Amino acid sequence: DEMPRSLSLVRVKESAESRDAKGRVIEAEEIRDINKIKGRGYNFAIVTEGKELYVWGDNSYQQIAAGNAGWMQPNGKLRTMQTANKPVKVQVTGEVADEHGSVLQNVVDISIGGYASASSDEYSVPVQMLAVTMAVEYEYTGGLKRVVSRTYDSWAWGSNDNNKAAMSQSGIRLARATPIQLFTPTAGVSYLDPGVQLKSMSAGGNHSAA
Numbered sequence: 001d002e003m004p005r006s007l008s009l010v011r012v013k014e015s016a017e018s019r020d021a022k023g024r025v026i027e028a029e030e031i032r033d034i035n036k037i038k039g040r041g042y043n044f045a046i047v048t049e050g051k052e053l054y055v056w057g058d059n060s061y062q063q064i065a066a067g068n069a070g071w072m073q074p075n076g077k078l079r080t081m082q083t084a085n086k087p088v089k090v091q092v093t094g095e096v097a098d099e100h101g102s103v104l105q106n107v108v109d110i111s112i113g114g115y116a117s118a119s120s121d122e123y124s125v126p127v128q129m130l131a132v133t134m135a136v137e138y139e140y141t142g143g144l145k146r147v148v149s150r151t152y153d154s155w156a157w158g159s160n161d162n163n164k165a166a167m168s169q170s171g172i173r174l175a176r177a178t179p180i181q182l183f184t185p186t187a188g189v190s191y192l193d194p195g196v197q198l199k200s201m202s203a204g205g206n207h208s209a210a
Contacts, residue, residue: 012031012034012046012087013030013031014028014029014030014031014086014087015028015029015031015054015086015087015088015089016056016084016086016087016088018066018088018089018091019066019067020067020091020097020102020103021067021091021092021093021094021102021176022094022097022102026089026091026102026103028086031046031054031087032048033048033049033050034046034047034048034049035047035048035049036110038110038111038112039112040112040113040114040115040127041057041058041112041114041115041127042058042083043055043056043057043058043112043127043129044056044087045110045112045129046087047107047108047110051105051106051107051108051133051134052089052103052104052105052107053089053090053104053107053110053131054087054088054089054090055084055087055088055090055129056084056085056086056087056088057083057084058082058083059083059084060082060126060127061114061126061127061128061158061159061173062157062158062159062173062174062175062176063112063127063128063129063157063159064084064088064090065091065129065157065158065174065175065176065177066084066088066090066175066176067091067175067176089103089104090103090104090131090157090176090177091103091104091176091177092104092155092176092177092178093174093175093176093177093178094176095178096178096179104131104133104177105133106133106134106136107131107133108132108133108134108152108199109131109199109200109201110129110131110132111129111130111131111201111203111208112127112129112203113125113127113128113129113130113158113164113203113204113205113208114126114127114128114159114203114205115127115205125205125206126158126159126161127158127159128156128157128158128159128160128161128164128165128203128208129157129158129165129177129203130165130166130180130201130202130203130208131154131155131156131177131201132152132153132154132155132198132199132200132201133152133153133155134150134151134152135150135151135153136149136150136151137149137151150197151197152197152198152199153179154166154179154180154198154201155177155178155179155180156174156177156178156180157174157175157176157177158173158174159173160172160173160174161206162206164203164204164207164208165178165208166180166208167180198210
């Protein structure tokens, strides 16, 4: 059962078991070496030294990125719930799962937008999540390891109201992390100069910035 509040510090120890877009088990695991933590409204997100991303809290707008299959609760039952009381490893959408794997990897930045009000839906703003991943290519020369290139990719999930998750179709909800489309060249036109990559993103109320 969920604990409504804690009067003392509680250590985040373990993630929840979940199912990916193809129904495969993402096993629960110990969470160690936390590098970054973000919190806003009723959600928290952590990035580990291994660049893994976990989210927990409210899931009203699919901001947990665990799809509709839900996740394993402490009683051992798999349930789709409005809240996750344990960190859930962020999953990627099925369309890119074969290329990127079931879960989001190499995460270097995370931002939480929107706001869920406890008093009234009137004051709530649908929540969007934005993340940046970085893939590094190395070469080895004379026993030395040298960085050849860094490739940054942008991802979004949760609410796309006002296109704030950078998807072309406004108003949809993204159940898993999805590559951002806004900066993808369309009909030969790109919003970014050649070679320019987004290294950080910030999610606001009804808008986002990069």
